[in-house]
Amino acid sequence: MTVSSTHSASPAEDGPKAANMRSLSRALEVFAELQRAERPQRLSDLARTCGMSLPTTLRILRVLQDFGMVSQTDKTYRVGPAVLPAARSFLENDPLVVAARPILQQVATQTARTASLYTRLGFERILVARVDGDSPLRYDLPLGKRLPLTVGAAGKILLASASPEELQQVALAASTSGHEPRGFTADELRSRLPAVGEDFAYSADERATGVLSVAVAVPNRTGRPSECIALTSPVESASESDLKASVPELRRAAGRLSELLMGSVY
Amino acid sequence: MTVSSTHSASPAEDGPKAANMRSLSRALEVFAELQRAERPQRLSDLARTCGMSLPTTLRILRVLQDFGMVSQTDKTYRVGPAVLPAARSFLENDPLVVAARPILQQVATQTARTASLYTRLGFERILVARVDGDSPLRYDLPLGKRLPLTVGAAGKILLASASPEELQQVALAASTSGHEPRGFTADELRSRLPAVGEDFAYSADERATGVLSVAVAVPNRTGRPSECIALTSPVESASESDLKASVPELRRAAGRLSELLMGSVY
DNA sequence: TACTTCATTTCATAGAATGAAAGAATATTG
DNA sequence: CAATATTCTTTCATTCTATGAAATGAAGTA
Numbered sequence: 401m402t403v404s405s406t407h408s409a410s411p412a413e414d415g416p417k418a419a420n421m422r423s424l425s426r427a428l429e430v431f432a433e434l435q436r437a438e439r440p441q442r443l444s445d446l447a448r449t450c451g452m453s454l455p456t457t458l459r460i461l462r463v464l465q466d467f468g469m470v471s472q473t474d475k476t477y478r479v480g481p482a483v484l485p486a487a488r489s490f491l492e493n494d495p496l497v498v499a500a501r502p503i504l505q506q507v508a509t510q511t512a513r514t515a516s517l518y519t520r521l522g523f524e525r526i527l528v529a530r531v532d533g534d535s536p537l538r539y540d541l542p543l544g545k546r547l548p549l550t551v552g553a554a555g556k557i558l559l560a561s562a563s564p565e566e567l568q569q570v571a572l573a574a575s576t577s578g579h580e581p582r583g584f585t586a587d588e589l590r591s592r593l594p595a596v597g598e599d600f601a602y603s604a605d606e607r608a609t610g611v612l613s614v615a616v617a618v619p620n621r622t623g624r625p626s627e628c629i630a631l632t633s634p635v636e637s638a639s640e641s642d643l644k645a646s647v648p649e650l651r652r653a654a655g656r657l658s659e660l661l662m663g664s665v666y
Numbered sequence: 667m668t669v670s671s672t673h674s675a676s677p678a679e680d681g682p683k684a685a686n687m688r689s690l691s692r693a694l695e696v697f698a699e700l701q702r703a704e705r706p707q708r709l710s711d712l713a714r715t716c717g718m719s720l721p722t723t724l725r726i727l728r729v730l731q732d733f734g735m736v737s738q739t740d741k742t743y744r745v746g747p748a749v750l751p752a753a754r755s756f757l758e759n760d761p762l763v764v765a766a767r768p769i770l771q772q773v774a775t776q777t778a779r780t781a782s783l784y785t786r787l788g789f790e791r792i793l794v795a796r797v798d799g800d801s802p803l804r805y806d807l808p809l810g811k812r813l814p815l816t817v818g819a820a821g822k823i824l825l826a827s828a829s830p831e832e833l834q835q836v837a838l839a840a841s842t843s844g845h846e847p848r849g850f851t852a853d854e855l856r857s858r859l860p861a862v863g864e865d866f867a868y869s870a871d872e873r874a875t876g877v878l879s880v881a882v883a884v885p886n887r888t889g890r891p892s893e894c895i896a897l898t899s900p901v902e903s904a905s906e907s908d909l910k911a912s913v914p915e916l917r918r919a920a921g922r923l924s925e926l927l928m929g930s931v932y
Numbered sequence: 933t934a935c936t937t938c939a940t941t942t943c944a945t946a947g948a949a950t951g952a953a954a955g956a957a958t959a960t961t962g
Numbered sequence: 963c964a965a966t967a968t969t970c971t972t973t974c975a976t977t978c979t980a981t982g983a984a985a986t987g988a989a990g991t992a
Contacts, residue, residue, distance in 0.1 A: 420979065421729045423949060427690045428733045435755040444969060453951050458971070463687045467694045468787045471760070473927065474887075475958090475970075479756045481785045484792055484810030487753035489701040490745045494737070519747045521734045526750055544750030621740075661739065688948065689980060710938060719982050724940070741939075741989090 426452055427460045431469060431479075440476030487544065490528075496618075496627065497529050499660040504531040504629070507653045511646045513633045515653075518547075518554040518615075520626040523573035525549055525558060533633075547607065548579035550589055553615035554630040557601035560594050560617065561624055600647045602640065610635045614643045616650045619658045629654050692718055693726045697735060697745075706742030753810070756794075762884075762893065763795050765926040770797040770895070773919045777912045779899045781919075784813075784820040784881075786892040789839035791815055791824060799899075813873065814845035816855055819881035820896040823867035826860050826883065827890055866913045868906065876901045880909045882916045885924045895920050 429450050434441060441449075447457040461477055464470040468482030491497060497517070504515040508531040517529040524546045549555040549570055559570060567586040575584040594601045600616045615630035631646055695716050700707060707715075713723040727743050730736035734748030757763060763783070770781040774797040783795040790812045815821040815836055825836060833852040841850040860867045866882045879898040883891035897912055 421689060421693075421725050422979065423687060423689050424693045424726065424729045425732075427687075427693075428729070428735070431752075432733070435752055438755065438759045440761065442969080443971095454970075455952095455972085456950060459687050459949080460690065463690045463694070466691075467698070469694070473761075478760060479752060481756065481760075481787050481792055481794055483749060483752040483756050484794060485787070485812050486697075486701055486745060486749040486810075488808075488810035489704065490747065490749050493704045494744060494747075495706065495739075521747050521751070526747055528747055528750060542754075544752075544754035546751050686948065708938080709940095720939075721941085721983095722981060725980080 423456075423460070426450070426456065427464060430457060430460050431464060434470065434477060434479050440473065440478040442475055443477070446477065491543075494528075496657070496661060500529050500629075500657055501531070503653050503657055504529055507531075507629070507631070507646075507649055508533045510649060511631060513631045513638065513643075513646070516554070516630045516632065517618075518558070518628050518630060520549065520558050521546070523549060523570050523577075524579075525555055548574055548577075550574045550580055550584070550592070551603070552607035552630075553601040553603040553613040554628050555601075555607075556593050556603065557599075557615040557617050557628050558625065559589070560598075560601065600644075600650065602644060604635070604640065612638055612640065612643050614647055614650065616647065616654045618654045618661070621662060627657075629657070689722075689726070692716070692722065693730060696723060696726050697730060700736065700743060700745050706739065706744040708741055709743070712743065757809075760794075762923070762927060766795050766895075766923055767797070769919050769923055770795055773797075773895070773897065773912075773915055774799045776915060777897060779897045779904065779909075779912070782820070782896045782898065783884075784824070784894050784896060786815065786824050787812070789815060789836050789843075790845075791821055814840055814843075816840045816846055816850070816858070817869070818873040818896075819867040819869040819879040820894050821873075822859050822869065823881040823883050823894050824891065825855070826864075826867065866910075866916070868910060870901070870906065878904055878906065878909050880913055880916065882913065882920045884920045884927070887928060893923075895923070 430446055430452075433446060433449050437445075437449075443454065443458055443461070446461070447454045450457065461470055461472070465472055465477075465480065468480045471478050471480040500517045504517060508515040511533065513533040515531050515533070516527055518525045519528050525548075526544055526546055527542055528544075530543070547555065549559055559567065562570065564586065567589050571580070571584050571586040571589045574580040574589075575582050600614055602612075602614050604612045611632055612635055613630050613632040615628045617625035618627040618629060619625055620627070629650055631643060631650060633643060696712055696718075699712060699715050703711075703715075709720060709724055709727065712727070713720045716723065727736055727738070731738055731743075731746065734746045737744050737746040766783045770783060774781040777799065779799040781797050781799070782793055784791045785794050791814075792810055792812055793808055794810075796809070813821065815825055825833065828836065830852065833855050837846070837850050837852040837855045840846040840855075841848050866880055868878075868880050870878045877898055878901055879896050881894045881896035884893040884895060885891055886893070895916055897909060897916060899909060
């Protein structure tokens with residue numbers, strides 16, 4: 401009872417109460433580690449990094465490989481091709497993502513800026529949808545890229561309603577994952593967040609230089625939103641006040657998305 | 667000892683010897699089912715479809731959710747956002763995919779046709795990379811889409827060296843998954859495959875009407891290749907002989923890829 | 933309100949997951 | 963090339979986890 405060390409670093413949210421399922425948790429940790437590594441890994445490395453025995457790691461890898469989640473060449477393992485259909489399934493079928501696309505499109509058209517949908521995942525956020533405004537420069541689309549929560553309008557609005565303990569965890573995670581310098585504190589983080597009462601966040605030159613953005617959260621049933629919509633613009637083509645003038649638009653878009661989410665449908 | 671019923675339908679290849687890891691296998695089956703379903707699923711549906719008890723299914727879903735592999739809204743579960751970083755990791759880091767891109771590019775440029783890399787996954791194949799020739803019509807890019815092995819040049823070349831039993835399984839899987847009509851037989855399938863001695867496959871109007879393609883396998887260390895390169899062209903801009911004339915090009919490209927794969931590097 | 937269906941928790945038991953240790957295989961070094 | 967070190971794989975007894983039946987609670991329907 402109350403084994404707190406069951407899952408250490410990877411498990412997205414330590415959120416509810418972690419049920420058992422030790423072998424599954426361990427497998428997912430191995431899988432997460434393979435992604436983190438960004439290059440093929442040997443069995444012994446994985447075992448060491450994940451803190452489990454060689455036989456256990458090997459068995460896990462074999463099963464993952466059976467399902468295509470992992471590939472093996474010689475003695476090295478890597479993320480396998482089965483993640484592609486999975487991602488496709490998410491992008492095509494997730495009700496939120498599907499509903500978001502036309503809404504983002506509309507906002508992007510109205511404001512002539514890039515509109516994005518981010519989801520919180522653990523102590524990071526990832527881009528799950530984006531529609532470019534008519535600006536000609538569409539940098540490469542980092543769909544699925546892990547971005548910090550500590551920086552950028554989208555990250556900050558996702559933390560706006562976080563508890564002190566959570567900020568603590570986020571700050572720690574950010575500093576250990578390299579998003580922030582070592583020793584980054586929760587207080588520093590808190591000072592970046594939107595003031596109480598503000599329902600949007602603004603950033604300039606935070607995550608990328610020359611980029612302004614504003615973001616509002618997509619309310620969900622829990623108090624803690626895990627999605628947000630952001631508008632982005634290169635600094636040359638918009639000022640802070642320009643972007644902030646679009647906040648009502650954004651708010652409306654988030655509201656519509658939220659309704660679709662909470663509405664009785666499906 | 668030789669429990670053969672451990673994993674039933676989903677596990678990509680029944681290939682080697684399936685180690686135990688029951689809970690992990692079951693979790694991956696639930697996950698696969700969520701993808702297949704293409705819409706949010708209730709707990710009881712998943713339990714029934716996957717043939718496991720409610721508590722077990724629930725526990726699995728909770729852990730998957732902790733890691734972001736599954737999302738929940740109200741009482742329905744769906745594929746979660748964590749698959750996006752995973753897919754990104756695959757596309758950016760998989761040595762084969764990374765190595766393939768410039769090679770595909772070169773072939774596409776030389777032949778002015780679309781060059782694609784497919785991977786076999788279970789009894790299907792998926793597109794993992796594509797470079798369009800300068801043809802203006804680039805239909806939507808079905809990266810990660812599950813396509814049949816029984817149809818199209820790419821599918822057929824991947825089956826060229828399959829054993830009779832394997833063809834049997836493939837034929838069965840194709841008919842149950844709807845890729846082929848019910849009652850599709852291994853013999854029918856075999857009659858489509860390239861003649862013995864031929865190292866390429868050709869298709870016209872098979873998977874899509876108006877599309878011609880040729881494919882050659884990427885040899886790997888095992889006798890059974892799981893990747894192939896294909897050239898595709900709309901029927902208006904190429905004849906069968908045009909495409910087949912490019913086979914030597916393709917062969918060379920596959921050879922280079924193969925070397926990179928088997929070479930001692932990394 | 934009563935009834936049905938579905939989700940969740942509890943709990944005893946079976947059986948799966950585990951790691952130590954031995955045995956292969958492979959790589960490294962002298 | 964032999965000898966050594968490292969890594970991978972298998973085996974097996976033990977532990978503890980995963981499991982489903984049944985009870986409980988919640989939600990939806992009639």
